[in-house]
Amino acid sequence: MAKSGKKLLLWFIALALVMACAPAMVTPVPPLDPNAVNLYIAQTANAAYTQTAAALPVFTATTTFTPTPRSTFTPGPTPTPFQTFIIPSPTPILRTQYFRVKHDNQLETYDYKSRTAAKDWGGSGLQTPEVVPLFVATKMTAGTNRTKVDGDWEVYINALNNKDKQKLRYLKAKNTALFNGAGFPQLESLTMGGNVVAVDALSGGWARVHTLNYLSPGPLKNVNYMTNPEVIHKFVVVGWNRDKKTTYWVNPPPGAIYWPLVSSAPVWIPLERLEPFPTLPRVVTAKVTQDIRRTPEVDGKPTGKELLEGDTIRIVDYQPSGSNVWGRLSNGTWIALLLYKDGAPQYLTDWEMETRPPPP
Numbered sequence: 001m002a003k004s005g006k007k008l009l010l011w012f013i014a015l016a017l018v019m020a021c022a023p024a025m026v027t028p029v030p031p032l033d034p035n036a037v038n039l040y041i042a043q044t045a046n047a048a049y050t051q052t053a054a055a056l057p058v059f060t061a062t063t064t065f066t067p068t069p070r071s072t073f074t075p076g077p078t079p080t081p082f083q084t085f086i087i088p089s090p091t092p093i094l095r096t097q098y099f100r101v102k103h104d105n106q107l108e109t110y111d112y113k114s115r116t117a118a119k120d121w122g123g124s125g126l127q128t129p130e131v132v133p134l135f136v137a138t139k140m141t142a143g144t145n146r147t148k149v150d151g152d153w154e155v156y157i158n159a160l161n162n163k164d165k166q167k168l169r170y171l172k173a174k175n176t177a178l179f180n181g182a183g184f185p186q187l188e189s190l191t192m193g194g195n196v197v198a199v200d201a202l203s204g205g206w207a208r209v210h211t212l213n214y215l216s217p218g219p220l221k222n223v224n225y226m227t228n229p230e231v232i233h234k235f236v237v238v239g240w241n242r243d244k245k246t247t248y249w250v251n252p253p254p255g256a257i258y259w260p261l262v263s264s265a266p267v268w269i270p271l272e273r274l275e276p277f278p279t280l281p282r283v284v285t286a287k288v289t290q291d292i293r294r295t296p297e298v299d300g301k302p303t304g305k306e307l308l309e310g311d312t313i314r315i316v317d318y319q320p321s322g323s324n325v326w327g328r329l330s331n332g333t334w335i336a337l338l339l340y341k342d343g344a345p346q347y348l349t350d351w352e353m354e355t356r357p358p359p360p
Contacts, residue, residue, distance in 0.1 A: 136266070197210065206271060232261065234358040256360070287347065291305075
């Protein structure tokens with residue numbers, strides 16, 4: 001009996017030693033808090049937005065002004081069906097940001113010269129419309145959109161071109177550019193080099209282009225190339241001079257032609273095809289003496305003050321006007337930054353851009 005008791009005592013001692021050496025029980029992992037996950041996602045998205053916004057030029061809203069009326073417009077077109085694409089959520093643009101569409105000679109695609117200079121150029125001559133496609137999704141294979149511009153839209157197009165029959169015949173032709181796909185009135189989503197665009201949102205390396213609202217454009221009688229060149233674009237022909245080995249740009253044969261940048265679906269352009277306007281606010285130095293004006297127009301009323309050659313001044317906003325660009329001062333008056341005259345763009349301050357505007 002004493003042996004059994006001793007044996008039992010030894011077993012208890014051994015068991016106690018084993019328990020003492022065993023690791024403590026692992027604390028269970030608490031379940032994920034959905035609120036914490038959502039907070040992390042929101043913080044990550046905010047950080048991404050902040051980084052994207054920091055990389056972009058910041059502009060203030062453009063001051064509007066009333067130009068001479070041109071034509072009346074009553075919206076009422078029929079929407080055109082289009083293929084649906086799923087696009088990642090873009091980063092919204094909170095202020096008007098202007099960009100200029102690059103020309104052929106700024107692009108590696110065309111070997112930094114007019115597309116008509118290529119050995120495999122299949123066109124009939126050394127001049128051609130400098131078309132740039134606007135895509136329905138953020139990929140090069142997405143294709144372009146077609147928008148039916150009959151009815152009141154056609155009336156508006158006619159008015160933009162002063163109802164000039166020769167210009168309208170050229171513009172609406174099936175073999176010139178804008179209606180090459182299905183013919184008039186199916187407008188292809190295209191722009192042309194040198195034109196100004198405003199950007200509504202960014203997604204990756206793409207920009208969603210601001211266009212006129214197809215179904216509800218609002219009053220358009222005061223909207224033209226001089227007042228809103230970001231939505232009224234100008235026909236641009238690019239050419240190649242074989243003797244001088246240079247690229248040049250001209251108006252089409254009938255003269256200056258305009259069309260509304262309108263689309264029945266959102267359209268996108270690669271950011272590499274755009275040059276942003278320089279960031280604002282910024283201080284510029286005058287190259288020549290000029291009048292400070294009350295409105296951003298060549299014949300705008302002078303304020304009685306001048307910006308003298310060599311003087312510096314701070315601009316806080318932009319107003320593109322036709323092929324010109326104006327800078328707004330903090331007191332609401334204006335100076336000319338770029339005037340297209342004597343056959344070439346003239347920069348009146350040290351403010352400059354590489355991409356030249358369409359010829360006026």
